[in-house]
Amino acid sequence: MIKTTRPREGFLNIFAYQTVTREEYFVRGHRACQGCGAALGLRLIMKEAGPNTIVVNATGCMEIISSPYPYTSWAVPWIHVAFENAAAVASGVESAIKILRKKGKIPEDKEINIIVFGGDGGTADIGIQALSGALIRGHKFLYVCYDNEAYMNTGVQGSSATPYGASTTTTPAGKMSIGQGYWKKNLVEITAAHRIPYVATACPSYPLDLMKKVRKALDADGPSFIHMFSVCPTGWGTPPELTIRIGRLAAETGMFPLYEIDHGKYKLTLDLPNGLRPIEDFLKVQKRFRHLTKEDIEVIRNRVQEEYDRLKKMERFTQEE
Numbered sequence: 001m002i003k004t005t006r007p008r009e010g011f012l013n014i015f016a017y018q019t020v021t022r023e024e025y026f027v028r029g030h031r032a033c034q035g036c037g038a039a040l041g042l043r044l045i046m047k048e049a050g051p052n053t054i055v056v057n058a059t060g061c062m063e064i065i066s067s068p069y070p071y072t073s074w075a076v077p078w079i080h081v082a083f084e085n086a087a088a089v090a091s092g093v094e095s096a097i098k099i100l101r102k103k104g105k106i107p108e109d110k111e112i113n114i115i116v117f118g119g120d121g122g123t124a125d126i127g128i129q130a131l132s133g134a135l136i137r138g139h140k141f142l143y144v145c146y147d148n149e150a151y152m153n154t155g156v157q158g159s160s161a162t163p164y165g166a167s168t169t170t171t172p173a174g175k176m177s178i179g180q181g182y183w184k185k186n187l188v189e190i191t192a193a194h195r196i197p198y199v200a201t202a203c204p205s206y207p208l209d210l211m212k213k214v215r216k217a218l219d220a221d222g223p224s225f226i227h228m229f230s231v232c233p234t235g236w237g238t239p240p241e242l243t244i245r246i247g248r249l250a251a252e253t254g255m256f257p258l259y260e261i262d263h264g265k266y267k268l269t270l271d272l273p274n275g276l277r278p279i280e281d282f283l284k285v286q287k288r289f290r291h292l293t294k295e296d297i298e299v300i301r302n303r304v305q306e307e308y309d310r311l312k313k314m315e316r317f318t319q320e321e
């Protein structure tokens, strides 16, 4: 049973829903595309985080869609920052709160969450230096990279989180090119290498799993990082109504394995008793992968299986310790 938030008003008292508050802190009326996985993820994360939260938002889709002047979707304090400095600004917010506590201006026992939302371009490429610095300094905040696997806001340019073989406007597939020619940068391993207390992957297709991980991340005794798979119908060429399904397919095929690293201990959080599902199930519903040949798919399959086997080994190894 997933134990999420402290009890709050407005709980629906039926089955799994009893753990999810009705209150919204990322509210409707925003301009996200139909079927936007990232917007759904933000909504769920904010439900878990609650009202005592300060959000630092790097430039990108989630900032653009939530703050067209004079409107806002944020029912909590929110600051828009550049790609380069999102984690640095969050560090400053955390330090300021510490000082205000010392001065007695904020009660010691008042919990305040600080959450950064950055896209994959803003995190894996442009903001990684500030992120690394903040993690090494040990500032207590949660950094969520919502990963729609390209620079979507500016027209689907490839990032270092774009998966191998995907066609984007800067890595177009054609006679001479498979599309993205590199393997996706592994943000989880990079952040975990800073030996922070909690790192996880998640996807809004598994809402309770996502919220449970957010709770663990916010309660961690230091910095935490969540890499959230975020289906993008506009950039990927997928039917908006399949967003939840595609998120599940990513996890079931191993294209985006769900796991956490809690104080160094790996744990795969999605049970796949029959092993991985064929990656074709995930690839074939997306225009960005339409050009891939059988041979290309084999190359991807081997890599995905290798990574999944490695995670299983890491789980056995670190849980035994």
Ligand SMILES: Cc1ncc(C[n+]2csc(CCOP(=O)(O)OP(=O)(O)O)c2C)c(N)n1
Pocket: 059, 060, 061, 062, 082, 083, 118, 119, 120, 121, 122, 123, 126, 148, 150, 151, 152, 153, 154, 159
């Ligand atoms: C330093 C800098 N370079 C380029 C831009 C233009 N720009 C604004 S949003 C964006 C795309 C961001 O991609 P990502 O971080 O993946 O977020 P997404 O749009 O996919 O949500 C770009 C390139 C910028 N704002 N700042």
Ligand SMILES: [Mg+2]
Pocket: 119, 120, 121, 146, 147, 148, 149, 150, 151, 152, 153
């Ligand atoms: Mg992106």
